[in-house]
Structures are given as C-alpha cells and as structure tokens.
Amino acid sequence: MRHIISVLLENESGALSRVAGLFSARGFNIESLTVAATHDSTLSKMTIVSIGDDGIIEQIVKQLNKLIDVVEVTDLTAHEHIERELLLLKIDVNSITQADIDKQIDDFSAKIIDVSEDTYLLELAGKSQKINDFLATFKTTKILEVARTGVTGVCQNRENN
Amino acid sequence: MKLNGAQILIQSLKNEGVECIFGYPGGAVLHIYDALDLSQEIKHILVRHEQGAVHGADGYARVSGKVGTALVTSGPGLTNAVTGIATAYMDSIPLVVISGQVSSAVIGNDAFQEVDAVGITRSCVKHNFLVTDINILASTVKKAFHIAATGRPGPVLIDITKDVTIAQTAEKSYPDTINMRSYQPEVAVEAAQISKAVDLIMSAERPLIYSGGGSVIGNASSELREFTRLLNFPITQTLMGLGAYPATDPQSLGMLGMHGTYEANMAMHEADCIIAVGARFDDRITGNLDKFCPFAKIIHIDIDPSSIGKTVSIDVAIVGQVRAVLSDLLQALKGKKTAEIANWWAQIDKWRSKDSLAYSTKTGVIKPQSVIQALYQVTGGEAIVTSDVGQHQMWAAQYYPFDEPRRWINSGGLGTMGFGLPAAMGAKLAEPSRDVACVTGEGSIQMMLQELSTMRQYSIPVKIINLNNGYLGMVRQWQEFFYNKRYAMSYMDALPDFVKLSEGYGHSGIKVEKSADLKPALIEAFKQKDKTVFLDIITDPTENVFPMIAAGAGHHEMLLASKDKMQSTDDEGLNLV
CATH class of the missing domain: 3.40.50.970 (Thiamin diphosphate (ThDP)-binding fold, Pyr/PP domains)
Structure with missing residues (x-):
C-alpha cells in the first residue's frame, strides 16, 4: 500500500543522506522524496512516498525515528491529510488544435506558464493521481519533458504537524 | 586563556571521564596527539593497526561498561577503523571514535589521505559528526558521549578537520548536560503493557525466558536473576547474553540458536509463552522463521522499538530499558501465583538428559x-x-x-x-x-x-x-x-x-x-x-560444532552429533545462511 510519510528533521548537512541511505541500506522503496526548510530555519520537512505492507511501513517509521537528526515522523496516510504535487510539463503543440489543448487545460485547471513557437509549458498542482490522469490525456509523442516535484503533504487537524 | 581545538578536544575527553584511548597517529591528527601528549592525563595505547584500536576500545567498553574511545587519522586510518566500528554497531557497544579529517579548505578536493568519513561510516554508526567549526567542538563531544551511552548504545564517530584542531578560541566551561530535541532516549514504561505481560506470564504453562545482549549491556543481570527465580521459569541466553544469568544455575538451559543446546531449542519450539529480554530474534537464533516458536505467545522487552516486530510478530511489546521493565514486572508479579509448571520442568529434564554437549574422545588427539x-x-x-x-x-x-x-x-x-x-x-x-x-x-x-x-x-x-x-x-x-x-x-x-x-x-x-x-x-x-x-x-582437525540447526531447519530439527545423518539442505535453506 502507498504511504506518505512526513519527517521533521534537523536542518543539518548530511541529514538527507541519512534518510536516503537508510532506505537503500534496508531495502525500503522510495516512490518520491521532497525536502525543504520550514518556517523554522533549523528544521527541514521531508515527505517520502513509499510502498509496502504494514510491517514494512512500521519498520520504516521506527527506523526513521531512530535516526538522531529526526525530530518527528508522521504517517500521513494514517490521518486526514492533504497531499499535493507540482507538475511542469512541456508539450509539442504542433498538430494539436487550440480547442483540444484548451479543453485539456480547463478540465484539470492547469496553467500555461510559458509559450514558444511550437511548445507550451504547463503547470499543474494536485494529487499524484490527478497528475497521472492529466499526463495520460497527452499522446506520449507530444510530451517533450516532464518534471514532477514528488508529493508533499500535511495533516488536516491541528494536532498532527 | 586561549586553547586550540586539539586542546579543547582533550579537555572534553577528560571531562567525559576518559581514562584510556586507543589510537594511531597520522597527519590529520598531529595537533591532537601533541595536545594528548602534553596533557599526560589520558593513557594512550598505541596500537599497530587502527582496526585493533577500535576493537581494543570495544573490549574495554564491554568489560567496563564505560564508553570506549579510539583516535585515528584521516583516510586509511579511518577506513581501517571501519570494521571495528561496524563490529561495535552490530553488538550495540558504546564507543566514541575520533578521526582526523583534512582541512576544511580542501575537503572535496581529493586531498592527500582524504575520505568521506561521515559518508563511509553512516550505515554502521549510531550517529556521526563532521566538525568544521571550533565553536561547536566541545558540545559535539558532549553529544557524542551522550548518544553513544544512552538508549540502545552504539558507536559514534566525530570527524574533525585539521584546521579546527589548530584554530584557537577562548576556553569555555564544558557543558554539564545536553538536550537534543531530536534525541530523547528516556522512555517511560507503559503500565498497560506490563499488565498484559503479567496476564500472559501468570497463565503460561510452558514458559521460557529468552535473554540477550540487552541484559548485559543494560546492566540488568541482578533484575533478570530475581525475575527468573521468582517465577521459577527456565531461561535460555543468546551468544551475546551469556553470563547475565548464571550458566551453572539449574534454571539455565544454556545457549539457544544454531549451536544451542537441545533443551534450549526444544523448549523454544514447545513453549507457550516466550519472554524475550533484550534480544532481537536474530537469524542465528530463530533458524527458519516459518518454523519458529509455533505455539508461543511472545512478550518482547527492548529499548529499541525497531527491534520489536522486525522479524517475528510479537504479542506484547514493552519498550524500555530492560532493567526498568524487569523491575516493573517484578513489582507487578509480587504475591501473584503463576500456573503450575512441574510437567514442563519434567519435559525439560528429559530433553536435558540427552546431554547434547557430550562429545566423543579419541586417544592421540586433543578435542x-x-x-x-x-x-x-x-x-x-x-x-x-x-x-x-x-x-x-x-x-x-x-x-x-x-x-x-x-x-x-x-x-x-x-x-x-x-x-x-x-x-x-x-x-x-x-x-x-x-x-x-x-x-x-x-x-x-x-x-x-x-x-x-x-x-x-x-x-x-x-x-x-x-x-x-x-x-x-x-x-x-x-x-x-x-x-x-x-x-x-x-x-x-x-x-x-x-x-x-x-x-x-x-x-x-x-x-x-x-x-x-x-x-x-x-x-x-x-x-x-x-x-x-x-x-x-x-586439536582434532575433523571436529565439528554440535548441536547444530542446519540452514532452513527449525528448532526441533537439530542435529546432535556427527552420527546424525545430515539432511540435505535445499537451495532455499542455503539462502538463509
């Protein structure tokens, strides 16, 4: 099962490699990993999407908690939560009608953020599934470049994070 | 008074009560050696290879219960030390290993005797630090000793760049305590888990205590003895746990696992309640997991939550210092009556009578x-x-x-x-x-x-x-x-x-x-x-270690002596090696 694990950790050099190293050393899977500083500059927030059965996810959470730099670990999937991912998509607009492209963009509330003679650069934020669905509306031959940030997320109630 | 980084380091080690340090000098640690030599207060053992330094510090730590300390230079000094560090890590031994590093100005330039010490050791230390600023040197040493010795102990590496050892700063007092928001090793034992464990213990008809290295490292020997004797339960100990409970005591079934005694392994297989104390269900103990303890409810006491449920699913998990948990259990069990286990002891005595450690002697060779x-x-x-x-x-x-x-x-x-x-x-x-x-x-x-x-x-x-x-x-x-x-x-x-x-x-x-x-x-x-x-x-070149649980077998499928026919181990079994 897919889990989104949120990790609050000391904003120290090497902290990221401790987490990444833990996943590779113990054979845990990483679907995506995002990290950035928080409003408190001494802390970073990392969001990891992993796939595994309950036993594996339990081990991932426990092993992350064992890392000295880790302050808090939350399995967002176990709570009411919001997840978002950002997509930047460059497409070849030759031989696509303007009407078609407008419809695709409207349907997903995507944005055109840059235009050249024969390419559009589109931006879309949403759940990973929405981004997958959006990508699936384009013929692969028309997709020139895909850049996804990976998932980040927060718990909806006040208590968790 | 101004001190250089090397002097601050030696001062810090003295403040931590370090009496003895094992090491080997080299370019990146020359200032540290200079300060060490001048201070004359810490005994330094000049080993002949850095692996020996870390093993020496490790042996010192295991016997004394204190944090062992080693000092090595950058590059090959550090890489030679890695086997020692990994050894201590696997057995949860508290060590602080100090390695020299090239100057911060040349880090990353493939300088002479440069290796990424923090990167190389990351997966075999409890934690590591790279110190490039003299102002955090003393507090880093404080943190390192705190981390090494508390919670589930383990080795901590401090990698110090040469410029830090040379730089000077005003002498400051060494911190008495350290508080790290991300590291809180003290855990309160959950009373609800204690009472669940007590219920299982009281109703057990075929109980067995399985004690590991945590009982030794956690200084829980006297509590373990009291607990075992109060209940009159049989006890088996792992290779790492030997001595926490006296081997010559009649309640001791000896070591369990791959080369454990017949009575210990059979009791594991037949038990209806296993009380695991500071043990981690390692593959040398469990043998084939599919055949492991088929009838038992398992209580697992361990300071490290990640050890619980890692390989074997647990019925009652108690996270905490082994010593504190055993004290709580003793308190909760006082005056309570456990189930009658005379039949269980009779069964154990039958297994014991096999005398699984008997070996044949031959004239002319030393067994x-x-x-x-x-x-x-x-x-x-x-x-x-x-x-x-x-x-x-x-x-x-x-x-x-x-x-x-x-x-x-x-x-x-x-x-x-x-x-x-x-x-x-x-x-x-x-x-x-x-x-x-x-x-x-x-x-x-x-x-x-x-x-x-x-x-x-x-x-x-x-x-x-x-x-x-x-x-x-x-x-x-x-x-x-x-x-x-x-x-x-x-x-x-x-x-x-x-x-x-x-x-x-x-x-x-x-x-x-x-x-x-x-x-x-x-x-x-x-x-x-x-x-x-x-x-x-x-000694006899043909002698083998028995009893033995062959790869892929269960505890009840032991081989007792060379006359037992060695059953063929399938490929799946050999993978378990």
Missing part, C-alpha cells in the same frame, strides 16, 4: 571442547574470555559456563575475525586484576596478530588459547555438510611457528600436542601472571 573445559577448570570459571570468530567461538560459548555478565566478549553480530586479541587487550586494561584469555584459531589470530607488539609495549598480559586445527574450521564444517566435502580454500597451509612468533614479539609460547600436556600447560601459562603466553594447541 577442542576439552581445551575449553580445561580452561574453565584452570581459571575456576573466573576469567574474562574473549574470542575470535568460528568454531572456537562456539566451543568457548558452549563449554565455558559464564556465571557473571561482561566476562564473555565476542563479536556476535558482525562476526569479525581478528576481534579477539585486541578486545582481550582492552578487556585487560579495563579489569587488570582479572585473568583474560583469548580463545582463537590459527585463522582468526593471524588477522590481528600485530597487536602482540602493542601488548608487549604496554605489558598487557593475556593468555592466547589457539585452537589450531589447520583449518578455517567453520568453513570446513559447512563444506563437509553442504558442499559435498569440497574443501575450497579452508585449509591453512604454511602456518607460522606460533611459539617462535610469540617469542619474537617478546612473549612466551607453549606448543601443546598431547592431551596429557594440556592442563599442565594451561596451569603454567596462568602462573605467569605478568606475561602474555601463546598456547598453540593442536
């Missing part, structure tokens, strides 16, 4: 088991015994009953050949008044032989019990059983004359080739209190 038994007799069971890795390690664990913790020092987790001699050195420094024996083999001893020179320099007397069978015995045993007696590279040809070798290093040596000479030689060796004596004992 390795008899060497350990003679060692036990000659030392009155009072020695500290270190070992290397292989058959001799198992025989030492099986035939030297340890009645006290911190007397049996071996590399159980990583299985590091070469550990025994430097660990013995550290053990002797930690407890100079006690006899220290290093049980080894002609394969293992040659991996850290150079430390004989260190032992000469500092007059550290250890008795080396070399079970010399001319083979890498454990490899040979597996090749005999599972590789159709194809002995690929397990024969040790061109062995040195160990007696002459020992004499060459300024020690004495005795070669023993006849059974009749064994005990007199041991007595003579231990009589030489202040000397290291190398006993080169020629």
